[in-house]
Amino acid sequence: MNIDIGAVSGVLLTPCVCPICGAVYAIPTLTYESRRKNGGDWYCPNGHSVGFAKSRADELEERVSELAREKQDLEKNRKELLKELNNAQQKVFDHEKRIATLEKKVTKKPKQEKPEV
Numbered sequence: 001m002n003i004d005i006g007a008v009s010g011v012l013l014t015p016c017v018c019p020i021c022g023a024v025y026a027i028p029t030l031t032y033e034s035r036r037k038n039g040g041d042w043y044c045p046n047g048h049s050v051g052f053a054k055s056r057a058d059e060l061e062e063r064v065s066e067l068a069r070e071k072q073d074l075e076k077n078r079k080e081l082l083k084e085l086n087n088a089q090q091k092v093f094d095h096e097k098r099i100a101t102l103e104k105k106v107t108k109k110p111k112q113e114k115p116e117v
């Protein structure tokens with residue numbers, strides 16, 4: 001949120017709260033946006049240095065790297081899970097095959113003896 005005092009001075013201000021002393025104040029929006037974009041600090045009215053240690057671009061680059069690592073981990077997990085799924089499906093298939101074989105043996109009619117002539 002910006003405060004427009006432009007009617008008087010042509011300056012947009014961004015309200016801030018000092019994280020150290022809690023002072024509420026405002027700095028020129030251009031300054032705030034520049035610090036946000038490029039990193040850098042300013043001082044609250046009580047002299048505490050506040051601002052952004054990293055530029056927005058640095059933050060975004062770090063986030064991109066984090067997401068790339070997460071993606072890699074998820075891909076690895078996906079491959080492992082697919083392998084487990086394939087193994088489980090093979091076991092199910094083998095069991096079903098064995099059950100079918102056993103059912104055939106159980107339901108198979110016993111051989112009738114040929115009558116002697």
Ligand SMILES: [Zn+2]
Binds near residue numbers: 018022044045048
């Ligand atoms: Zn302060």
